[in-house]
Amino acid sequence: MRETTVPVVKDLVLIGGGHTHVAVLKRFGMRPVPGVRLTLITRDVHTPYSGMLPGLVAGHYDFDDIHIDLAPLSRFAGARLFHQPVVGLDLDRRIVRCDGRPPVPYDLLSINIGSTPSLREVPGAAGVVVPVKPISTFVERWQRLRARVTEATGLVRIGVVGAGAGGVELTLSMQFALHRMLAALGRPAGATECHLFGAGETILATHNRGMRRRLERVLRERGVHMHLGQTVASVSPGLITCSDGTTVALDEILWVTQAGAAPWLGEAGLEVDERGFVCVDATLRSVSHPRVFAAGDVAAVVNHPREKAGVFAVRQGAPLAENLRRVLLGRSPRPFRPQRRFLTLVSTGGRHAVGSRGPWSFGGAAVWRWKDWLDRRFMARYSQLPVMAPGSTPALEPGLASPEVLKEISTAAMRCGGCGSKVGATPLERVLDQLRPVRRDDVLIGLESPDDAAVVTVPPGKVQVRTVDAFRAIVSDPFVFGQITANHCLGDIFAMGAEAQTALAVATVPFGLDTKVEDTLVQLLTGAVGVLNDAGAALVGGHTSEGADLALGLSLTGLSDPDALLRKSGLRPGDRLVLTKGIGTGTLFAAEMRMRAKGRWIDGAIQAMRQSSRAAAAALRRHGATACTDVTGFGLLGHLVEMTKASGVDARLALSSVPVLDGALETSGAGLLSSLHPHNVRLRRAVADVERAATDPRYPLLYDPQTAGGLLAGVPADRADACVDDLHAQGYDQAVVIGSVEPRGDAAPIHVE
Ligand SMILES: Cc1cc2nc3c(=O)[nH]c(=O)nc-3n(C[C@H](O)[C@H](O)[C@H](O)COP(=O)(O)OP(=O)(O)OC[C@H]3O[C@@H](n4cnc5c(N)ncnc54)[C@H](O)[C@@H]3O)c2cc1C
Missing domain, CATH: 3.90.650.10 (PurM-like C-terminal domain)
Incomplete structure (x- = not known):
């Protein structure tokens, strides 16, 4: 993370590293808002660029070609990276929930978590079909499908449910890759059979006729079996039943249909549309909760409804970044009108693509090269990050907080060293209240009845093993840093052949408002205490102070039989x-x-x-x-x-x-x-x-x-x-x-x- 000496005043939390948030991260990296702590919470560290996924399947690209790496991008942005899925929100308390760690507080929240094909409406689909999203798990399943085709002695039938641009492109890319693989194995292309299912009468219902015809021709020429004009009524292992009663036996079923939203968005109380997507106004701000923004597939822009496509998510990057910045600085966000017509380029497996924009359509090898150039140029924005010259110490902008808060924070920066740098008693008490260290009988005085020092006995016949270690944060997530530090320090105890007994913690937390310092400490110490508890070590005391960098040290004791020491x-x-x-x-x-x-x-x-x-x-x-x-x-x-x-x-x-x-x-x-x-x-x-x-x-x-x-x-x-x-x-x-x-x-x- 880029070092900053400016105290933390506000928390901007980004959930999901989708196509929009990558642009937000880059823009904040190029023009940070001093005093704003940026946190990205994401389920995946590598964001797949969906436009290139079919190219990965077809074998034109490798993993890194089609993924935006959120780790360097977060560092560039000066953002903390929490690698965890979000499972809920508390909009009143302004916290984001993830499993197994303290909630993450926000002052301003932005959601860009995409969508997943909804399987709920189709009986039997869940657990049987392979949803193409999340793409990270799909890539793994695709490798398994290739292995299955390689090993099969008979015909392998593959069905793709969803005849939009994504479904068609995926069908053609898979077929291309499998045929090429079979040819290399000296086996006939007929060893696989592809089926495409669509509820509408045509493929790509939202695109122009020329585009549809071109792609229908390719599908026909390639021998793809099309089942259009009927919905998939139910799925069972190895079988699809359509609404007209037709059944199709299939060995693998891939799902690329209408997208659904994460249920926790609506459950949290955000206003959502009938499919569960977050309703936002033209500024991308939630219509029900002004501290929440949403973009990409997960957002339903009330006055400008558009189909769920990466192209819109990408275009929302600049306005979202600008509006987040404006709101952080106390200004009103500005409306943004998405384009109506947009360029669609669908590859057909080989180095050939079909495209459309408005009423026009076109196709050929040159279109594929154009698509390839555009896609690679987009990816380069995030893989080739500029080197930013270190600036002078930035000042807090007046709109960031009220004059009282800015006054409080200016005193924080001038706090004394020595005892003056100690974290205040009240925030510390609140932090300690949230920790649940294990209790041990050999701890006579510990955190549950704090005194000037902890008092610990050594059971008869045992020897006490003692060690200390400390270092500055090497990861940006304080919870994970706490876990790592505890593990590191415990290593000495275990290496001696001892069992852990107690720990004293010495923590340094970056300057900030009391609430921000408190949050960092809670994350840090909860991570450490979880590991200490697992090891049977009781946290019995410690010392916390404010400083430039997050750091943690632990002084540990352990117990061993004298003759069992290693x-x-x-x-x-x-x-x-x-x-x-x-x-x-x-x-x-x-x-x-x-x-x-x-x-x-x-x-x-x-x-x-x-x-x-x-x-x-x-x-x-x-x-x-x-x-x-x-x-x-x-x-x-x-x-x-x-x-x-x-x-x-x-x-x-x-x-x-x-x-x-x-x-x-x-x-x-x-x-x-x-x-x-x-x-x-x-x-x-x-x-x-x-x-x-x-x-x-x-x-x-x-x-x-x-x-x-x-x-x-x-x-x-x-x-x-x-x-x-x-x-x-x-x-x-x-x-x-x-x-x-x-x-x-x-x-x-x-x-x-
Ligand atoms: C096969 C296929 C091909 C496609 N091709 C195109 C195309 O060529 N052009 C086009 O415009 N569109 C295309 N699309 C549509 C496109 O994939 C989506 O519209 C686009 O990905 C939406 O982007 P997003 O930023 O909203 O979300 P995503 O890109 O899906 O990103 C969501 C992010 O949120 C994270 N996340 C998810 N859940 C959580 C959680 N609970 N907590 C924390 N993080 C979370 C994920 O890890 C991910 O980083 C295609 C779709 C498919 C299936």
């Missing part, structure tokens, strides 16, 4: 080295900061960092682990060197076995490395034959500092395979033996092969 010093020659998680978080987040990491890579890294090492430590102990450490700031090599030194042994590392997080080889190969990396590289003298090792692309990752990394342990050779199987069963998919322990020699201790 030390770094226990490695024995012959042991196998087991690593429980992939490495690469340092380079991935270094790349993310420079907007060079793909959202799905960061997502994968976040999943890994959120995975607790508790079960891993238990599995390692079950299989007789001799020594253990958690892989963090010094990188895999640094921590291995510590172990070999403490144990008086050498280690042989099979570089090709070292598990790597998705994308880490690409980012480290591009030279995108953590600022800590050069410090860690100083340890290269511990590597024998370093020049040869350095030729391997994985080599730099040995020095990559990890956040909430895995455990590295020595396990007796005869138990290593069973240990890895056990780890896999516990969900540590990347756990693997990465090397072995050897007697201490005269040369450098780490032998990389």
